[in-house]
Amino acid sequence: MYKISDFAEITGLSKETLRYYAEVKLLEPAYIDPKNNYRYYDDGSYFLAILLGKLRRFGFTIQEMVTVMEDESFTNLEELLNNKRKNIQLQIEDLTLQLEEIDDFIASGKEEPK
Structure with missing residues (x-):
């Protein structure tokens, strides 16, 4: 499991972007610690994060990205x-x-x- 800061670093997505993607249900953390609300991502999230980064670079809108992820x-x-x-x-x-x-x-x- 990766903390959001570590996951942001390995995926190239900012922490703010990851939080936003979770908010719009594009990429939700694998686990959120109920004690401190820290977000954790797993290896399965990595592929999706890389895909979302590519789609964003290709000019996909958030709604288009949601369509892909659905x-x-x-x-x-x-x-x-x-x-x-x-x-x-x-x-x-x-x-x-x-x-x-x-x-x-x-x-x-x-x-x-x-």
Whole structure:
């Protein structure tokens, strides 16, 4: 069993994030000591914490993460990741167009008047 501070260190998630994830039922501690309310996590929690960290890095919302965690078999995870990938690709294309528009606008301001 790991104290929350140790678990935060090995997973890369902050203690505040772990508390929040417990609050929204994403990742609950394996054990909470009734005497001092210390939270403890076990090895089984490690995989889930790493998964949640990855999903967050991939831009998943809390609700999307809840959807993943509710599907304990993770059968829809690949589909969700593919959808997220498509959305990111669309954002990249949109941002690329915006960059081109900015470049064109800057260039038009540098043109010699006729």
